[in-house]
Amino acid sequence: MVDAASPVLLFDSGVGGLTVYDALREVLPQAPVIYAADLAGLPYGTKTEAQIAARVSGLLGRMAERFRPRLVCIACNTASTIALGMVREVLAVPVVGTVPAIKPAAALTKTGTIGLVGTEATIRQAYVDDLETKFANGKQLLRVAAPGLVEAAEAKLRGRPVDPALIADVHARIAAMPGAENLDTLVLACTHFPLLADELEEAFGPQVAQVDGAQGIARRIAHLLEGQEFAATGPNRFVVTGPIEAAAGLEPALAARGFGPVEAF
Structure with a gap:
């Protein structure tokens, strides 16, 4: 039985995954969400495949331990095309990737x-x-x-x-x-x-x-979580790797989407 307060974990190198978050709110407005932005690792596109695979699988392993999500979405095309298979082997929950549409x-x-x-x-x-x-x-x-x-x-x-x-x-x-x-x-x-x-x-x-692919990803997440109960215990959470100051300026965009204050991972 899934804990009703267990979140969906959306992961991206930065704020791009908010486009997936926006689509997810349309189909699952009641689902608790933790959005994790790897600002310390941004940008991914200039890194090697080995660097991205190691970073993403390592971070998501630690985040899954801390946040106990019911589902993980890698809301990043670069990370998904490289690390999706590896992350699925590491985690015991469903993992949804993002691939070019x-x-x-x-x-x-x-x-x-x-x-x-x-x-x-x-x-x-x-x-x-x-x-x-x-x-x-x-x-x-x-x-x-x-x-x-x-x-x-x-x-x-x-x-x-x-x-x-x-x-x-x-x-x-x-x-x-x-x-x-x-x-x-x-x-x-x-x-x-x-x-x-x-x-x-x-x-x-x-x-x-x-x-x-945002709408398609949101529909896939909703399908995988069909029939589950959701109970938010507060505003959705926005966590970042590295210095919290890297998220400066995002406050209005995050507040408009129902997030609480930025937290450090």
């Missing part, structure tokens, strides 16, 4: 040309090659690494302006690829990137549909 994008595209924007670590993964082969065979997938957008999303949620040059650079690099004139769908293969949906629409145009 290539399948829904392939179903949506009319032209067959899809852009995929992610971190350097995500776009080079064999996992992404497999998704392309399985779901986008016969389609054109234009992959671009956009690590600067992680920092831009982190800044935006803290109330700071987004550098338009970062968005323009991503657009220019995709536009320079053969076949890009037919682009009609853009996969946001990092949970941070939907926070920049308005800026991306301004650059790519409203005719390019943006696709991310």
